[in-house]
Amino acid sequence: MTLFLIVALPFLGALLPGVMNGAGRAATAAVTFIVTLAAFIGLLSNLPAIWAGEVVTARLSWMPLLGLDANFMLDGLGFFFALLILGIGLLIIAYARHYLSRDDNAGQFFTYLLLFQGAMVGIVLSDNILLLLIFWEMTSLSSFLLIGFWKHLPEGRQGARMALTVTGGGGLALIGGMLILGNIAGSYDLSVILSEREAIQASPLYLPALLLILLGCFTKSAQFPFHFWLPHAMAAPTPVSAYLHSATMVKAGIFLMARLWPVLAGTPEWFVIVTTAGLVTMVLGALIALFKNDLKALLAFSTVSHLGLITMLLGTGTAFGAMAAVFHILNHATFKAALFMSAGIVDHEAHTRDIRRLGGLRRLMPVTFVIATLAALSMAGIPFLNGFLSKEMMLEETTHTVLFGLDWLAPALATFGALLSAAYSFRFIGHTFLGPVRDDYPARPHDPGPGLWVPPAILVTLFIVIGCAPFLAEPFVKLVTAALLGDAAEVPYAYLAIWHGLVPALFLSITALVGGMILFLAYAPLSRLWETAPRPEAKSIFDRVIAASVRGASALTHGLHNGAFTRYAAIAILAILVFGAHAWVTGTVGAVTRSVQSAGPIPVIGTLILAAATAGLVILHRNRFLALILIGIVGLMVSIGFVYLSAPDLAMTQFTVEVVTIILLLLALNFLPNRSPVESGVLRRVRDGVLAVAGGVATFTLAYHYMLRDAVATPISEFHLANSYKGGGGTNVVNVILVDFRGFDTYGEIIVLGIAALLIYALTEALLDGPVRRRLLNRIPDQRRSGDMHPMMMVVLTRVIMPVVLLVGFYIFLRGHNEPGGGFIAGLIVSIGVVMQYMASGFAWTSARLRYPYHGIIGAGVLIAGFTGIGAWFVGKPFLSTAFTYVRIPPFAEFEIATAMGFDLGVLLCVVGAVMLSLESFSRLARRADTQDSDHPMDIDPSRGEDAGQQGGTA
């Protein structure tokens, strides 16, 4: 089966349990099982190739410019982990089906589980490290959902948050480290990175990359000092603990260390950091585990300890250490998953996991007792069980490891760890199952149905087989080790066996077992000692750190973002000025290359009018109506300036936009107060004035310098001017640029315009639905209403000129390609024509005659423009290519038909729709407020009777 399908199956399958949630636990579990089984079989179908030493790949170019490709690679190491993930996954699903209760949302659970499974498979099969990072983050997220699955339990929520914070933070560090690594290697493909050992280890960035990657691995695999999240994650349902926190997710960090072992390992930095962290974690985890009373907490800390052991083995940097690590990963995954499932069974049947309330379960739950005991003995390292084999290899490896120049340190610590490990394993058996039967269990314990004990029993069989006949596992372990080592080292010659002769490791192993037994027998006094000893509580430290970060963050946010807009604006303006001044001072100013053009008296007068209007606006802005008139003058002068400076299209656009903007502001002023009160002190106004003048001087200087110099490169407009007629079929170059050369930009802009109008519509709707509606209905207008709301002259005039306006709009539209005009301007003209009808004849009269809603017009405009662009595809041209031809229909003169016209029509419709929808929304507010609509469009209508006229007039 292709690797794509193996990775994709869990994700696709994740939909099923959620969708069929109503079908019950059994059905959702069955479908989850089938999906996983399919992926598992797919994985196994690749076994022959892997066995032959091949690397199976599947490549799909995704975003090659970013170096992000969907490349997958399956070698021995990836196969090994994928086998663990999917194989143990199958057992866990079967177990969970019986473990979850009727109240649990099984569909949700299995969906999360499959998402997690897919992400894990993705990690171990990724060839591209960016892809790997994506899957990495997905495991953090999906495990968050799984740990917090019992949302009603505060421990579950807190544990999930802590796990996400720690592993997510590590994930961020990992991203940094991986990007550095990819940069050094020149590729984000693992297969390339793995062959760049020398370059990477010689790079000055090796150490930062190593530290960041290890941070990611250590947080994920709960290595000291990040070990504290794992026990808190045990608030999850037991299947999750067994799956994520023994076999899979916590192994992701181990996997990555193993995957990158050929390029990262072997340096002194790697050796010291990884070996030390591993040893410390191993001893510390085992020590805490020994004194834990919660079965799952005991197992959690023992997992921490065993992960430390594996990390330490990888840290030694020798091929033998790597092989021992691989073997122990396999062994640990099998016995620890079985142990978690046994603990889950005990919890499920006895309703408690507290060791102090258990004991004597041997007679009540014989099946569970056998399974749990065998698993725990394997963990303790008893011969003929697999834990013994890898533990002895570990001890053997430490006897060759010289840490900090001391050759006894590593073996001593490792033996001490193994001793503690044996002690807590004995305690797990002794205090749970042995001893007298009690009569105060919360529930009457008994063996569960086979659904719960068969999955762990399968694992137990597996590790007994490995334990008794290690040579069966040897080829596989060596295959995986070969893949792990890559080209960096040779697979060691050593073989897996129970009896290696009287080697030092054997004596260390015996010491550990005997010492463990002594510790177990002396547990009661030791426990009292432990209880009285002071020790830091990781959770409270973590909580304090989080609380402090939250305080710091909110102090910073509220300090900077205190809700004062004027402050933000002032800071932004000041910052722009400072940066601009810096650029101005440090940069160089080129020589003047253009001469100043002389200006006649008229431009000077125009500029003075504009400046006076602006100054007047600033001084008189408190009188809002006056301010509107003044800003109208400013806009008008700008339009005239455009005419004068050879920009007729701009002038027409500015002029028409000015009209609709003023109408819009008038509609708004209908509600807003007419005056702005004086609120700023003199000092404040001086400060603002200084900022304003500085800004003005800056833009003046910039514009002036700019205009006196030619462009540093030939403007691309040369091309536009040369090709406008030849290629675009139009002589109005501005319009041809809009609808042809830069048609895609224009297309985006009309869409933005449409979105803005829809936003306004939506805001109006929200306002009219909310409390504002009542306020509007009760509002008393602060100004006297006009006595003649619909003056007859205006009504008659606007109706008469409506066809003329439309004709003008049509004319401007048609000629746009060759003369000033086009869709934008025509759209604005048509809008003004329609707005006039609203103003003169009233909202109701106009709305009643409206055949199409304005949203529809916006949509039609965007669609017409889009389809016109797509039309080019049918003749094999890129999107928005235009074609044109000249036709002559007698008796008219020859005229041009261009596809660009269709696009321009879309622009026109979009502009009309957007402008009208905005204005209409504002008027709807007004209508809601105070206007009683006249029944008649004209208040005074000679054709109606005298009474009717009177009535209308008072309305």
Place this chain on the structure above:
Amino acid sequence: MELLVALIVGVLTAGGIYLVLRFRTFPVILGMSLLTYAVNVFLFSSGRLTIGAPPILSDDVTLYTDPLPQALVLTAIVISFGMTAVAVMIALGAYLGSDDDRIDDTPQDREGTS
């Protein structure tokens, strides 16, 4: 001529900045409009100033002004209408909702958010 256009840009910017720093929504919207004019004129001037040479092709004319900034500014003018309309709508909604057209949060509002 260049001096005049640069002056226009400067005056519009100064007026715009001053009004944007006011405390009520309406002057801020007017200030944004002034800044819009300033930016549009500045963008337009980046094509350098040419008098009496509109970019309408004709057989007997060889000098045209730069059409590209014009095309950019044309759409900018239309979009700025949309932007102004949205800003006005937000201002209006805020005023109708709280009977207050101050642009800054009052200290009470800030208490509420923190």
